[in-house]
Amino acid sequence: MDLKFVNEEISSHSGYGAGPGVVISREYECPCGAGRVIYEKDDIPGFRDSGTFCKCKECDGKYNFGDGTATEK
Template sequence: MELKVLNKETDYHSGYGAGSGEIIRVTYACPCGKSEVVFEKDDIPGFRDSSTICECQECSSKYDFNRGTATIK
């Protein structure tokens, strides 16, 4: 299922010597509507990492989350 976007932020980062990049953070509504799902991506050369965290224990146990989507486990 598609999650509803609540907020998008992109912050510039000067990098760690390999060049500049940005940190992307998107907040979505939790499937139950009681909490939030946060996607964060470090798009900095040499430090590209991403994570998706659901702040709701109930939905965390029911769904697998990816950027903007939730699928039943």
């Protein structure tokens, strides 16, 4: 299912010696509507990583989350 988009923040980062990049943070409403799902992506040369975190105990146990999506476990 697609999650309801709430907010996006993009922050510049000077990098760690390999050049500058950005850190992207997107916030979504969780499926039950009571919590938030946060997607974070480090787009910094040599340190590209991403992760999705659910700040709702009920939904965190029921769903696997991606960038703006949720699927039942």
